[in-house]
Amino acid sequence: xxxxxxxxxxxxxxxxxxxxxxxxxxxxxxxxxxxxxxxxxxxxxxxxxxxxxxxxxxxxxxxxxxxxxxxxxxxxxxxxxxxxxxxxxxxxxxxxxxxxxxxxxxxxxxxxxxxxxxxxxxxxxxxxxxxxxxxxxxxxxxxxxxxxxxxxxxxxxxxxxxxxxxxxxxxxxxxxxxxxxxxxxxxxxxxxxxxxxxxxxxxxxxxxxxxxxxxxxxxxxxxxxxxxxxxxxxxxxxxxxxxxxxxxxxxxxxxxxxxxxxxxxxxxxxxxxxxxxxxxxxxxxxxxxxxxxxxxxxxxxx
Numbered sequence: 001x002x003x004x005x006x007x008x009x010x011x012x013x014x015x016x017x018x019x020x021x022x023x024x025x026x027x028x029x030x031x032x033x034x035x036x037x038x039x040x041x042x043x044x045x046x047x048x049x050x051x052x053x054x055x056x057x058x059x060x061x062x063x064x065x066x067x068x069x070x071x072x073x074x075x076x077x078x079x080x081x082x083x084x085x086x087x088x089x090x091x092x093x094x095x096x097x098x099x100x101x102x103x104x105x106x107x108x109x110x111x112x113x114x115x116x117x118x119x120x121x122x123x124x125x126x127x128x129x130x131x132x133x134x135x136x137x138x139x140x141x142x143x144x145x146x147x148x149x150x151x152x153x154x155x156x157x158x159x160x161x162x163x164x165x166x167x168x169x170x171x172x173x174x175x176x177x178x179x180x181x182x183x184x185x186x187x188x189x190x191x192x193x194x195x196x197x198x199x200x201x202x203x204x205x206x207x208x209x210x211x212x213x214x215x216x217x218x219x220x221x222x223x224x225x226x227x228x229x230x231x232x233x234x235x236x237x238x239x240x241x242x243x244x245x246x247x248x249x250x251x252x253x254x255x256x257x258x259x260x261x262x263x264x265x266x267x268x269x270x271x272x273x274x275x276x277x278x279x280x281x282x283x284x285x286x287x288x289x290x291x292x293x294x295x296x297x298x299x300x301x302x
């Protein structure tokens with residue numbers, strides 16, 4: 001019988017968890033998949049995605065070690081350009097929740113500067129800065145700091161983190177899985193390159209569709225600039241999606257678009273973004289009364 005080398009656990013999406021795992025009944029938060037199915041809580045729904053990816057892998061090769069691997073703590077790397085003290089609720093929630101569940105969690109991120117576009121007080125850019133966020137091991141790498149309306153400087157900001165993260169392969173060498181928080185797609189650069197040379201599988205959590213959010217912004221003009229950006233990004237995005245173990249969209253229409261752009265339906269999953277469990281509330285009395293004559297309109301969004 002032909003033998004195969006053990007493959008790092010591709011159970012990726014199941015590692016994305018939120019506090020709902022611990023203190024909310026399963027039926028209080030329901031989400032659907034790209035195929036119209038409904039699941040349990042956000043982390044449980046995401047776990048279904050990981051299980052599907054793993055079953056597909058096991059169907060191709062014999063993995064007698066799989067039951068043992070499924071029950072062991074995982075070594076999880078989270079790649080995100082933003083992490084506290086920046087306001088980065090989703091990656092920090094996932095990291096802390098996984099660590100609390102007994103997994104070994106590492107975060108690869110930049111030096112805090114968002115959204116002001118300046119380095120936070122008390123921080124200094126170094127080639128490597130190691131920190132602890134409770135049970136989470138955090139490695140910060142340098143990046144070009146900017147949050148202006150300049151297309152060149154903003155590109156440098158995004159690209160510099162992606163390139164800087166690729167140099168931290170030693171930090172990722174022995175991990176089982178990688179979760180990529182893709183507010184922009186450049187954090188996927190390092191996991192994608194590592195995967196090409198045999199690194200750990202990664203799950204991509206897409207927050208903004210590229211190149212649409214780039215070409216549709218005020219940073220890029222119309223015409224030739226839009227065509228150039230699209231022609232450069234589209235082939236790269238296709239291979240990033242192709243090599244991902246799973247791709248998560250935050251809305252049904254986004255998932256459908258990802259499938260149209262080549263993501264295999266078995267890899268495409270829908271998970272709504274969740275709200276903070278205990279969001280900060282303004283202190284003191286409101287400047288204006290809550291109830292006035294006429295129509296009151298509440299805006300919810302970003």
